[in-house]
Amino acid sequence: MPLIPLDDLDDPRLISYRHLKATNETRYLPRFVVEGEKLVDQLRESRYPMESALLSDRHADRIGPKIPEKVPAFVVDHQKISTLVGFNFHQGAMAVGVRLPQIDPASIVNPSATSLNLVVCPVVQNPENLGTIVRTADVFGVDAVLVGPTCPDPLSRRVLRVSMGTALALPVIVLDDLADRLVDWQRTFGLQLAATVTDPDAEPLSSFARPDRLAMVMGSEAHGLAPEWIARCDRRVTIPMRAGAESLNVAVAAGIVLYQLSRPGG
Template identity: 40%
Template sequence: MNVEKMESLDDPRLAPYRGLSNSRKYRTSGLLIAESRFLVERLLSSTLAVESILVDDLSKTPDLPAGREATPIYCLPRDQLQELVGFNFHRGVMACGRRPVLSDLQQIAWPDSERLTLIIAAQVVDPENLGSLIRASSAFGADALLIDDRCGDPYSRRALRVSTGHAFKIPIVETSNLLDQLNVARSLDFQLIATVLDESATPLKKETVRHRRTALLFGNEGFGLEADLVAMADRRVTIPMSRGSDSLNVSMAAGVFLYHYGYML
């Protein structure tokens, strides 16, 4: 095990952990930070590259799975670690990993399956909502996510915490041209289904047959899907609600849609 007690906060090897409250820098850096033993272990068990692990006590060193034995582990006393990261961090262990670089659906190694499900998110800006959406997508069997660059950061500390590390388990494609990627999805034989709040749309319970490759589109927390995205869809589907309710949290809605289409013939 490659463990080293750090002598200085200025050590360049600690640079990825410095000033974690400035989360914006990580989206363009190619790095991510996993906090807590649980998330670190999920990162270590994934296929993502892990740059290093940082602990505030050697007793908190996580077990390294096969193939990860050479991962550098740095130890820094808690008071110094908190000074380094810039907030009161008390979980004792974090790790720096490399983000996957996926910007096109054609980069995905799709499972060899007759049925594929793709989740598409447009302008889901809140990192907790995005983290919940990732968790629901992974848990209910989606094969990949496609998000636009107006969404929150799927690998931010908050999103990773809420996703419980499921962002390490499912391919996430980030694009600056969502309309172009919808055309790519269509070329891959995905049927595009816009999830909308519209009484004229098809009620979900009337959807009894699904296309073998189904893509579900979800929009912004406040205003839903923009008109150009809805126009691109093959179908519009809605969840009827009671007591005057006009919307569901995006991750809750995704869970309902995924469960329904997951068990459809």
């Protein structure tokens, strides 16, 4: 489809791109928005259909040919795009994706999987933290990230931006019954749950031997893991810190844990 120049910001075809800063919550919407050329490329290669693209007139000639043939690509004056989206935008391109049913966790957690590596985030609240955890999990070969129902929408613009689009490829599965599912998988699948804690009496990360089927459970930004979550876990693991040090940011902690587990013998 040829590029479609638009001058009127009230054109109804641009509705999905309006005031994005004020409408970042996309959890209950059938569509989501990605920003930046790299994420537009990743959306094109993902399982999610691309509904439309929005291109700055400064970059349309370069990016336009990469937009799928049947997807309308709207070209808007570079200065006007910031007015349209509600923030200072310099990324050159955006696109709207169509939300699909999330991946069935049974396709990942099943008896045929001899090895399994999961990250579990029951109550992470910050989209940037979730995006960083997803990006890090992808780097270190995690099979899926499981999150509780109050966590940020994995397809929100901020999570997608910080994850550099890896949330479009790595399964990030929201489960209302997360705790019950994990307990069931412990019993029927032999999944081991490891709680990440700050307790110095817990097992040091450096000596933690990873089982074949493992879920690392990460705490919230403010309070860490709730006692009931720690009680559900088979093991408690800690990153040793100097006495009196503040706890690590959850995304930083996840990076350290996943790096250590990716090492030979980890």
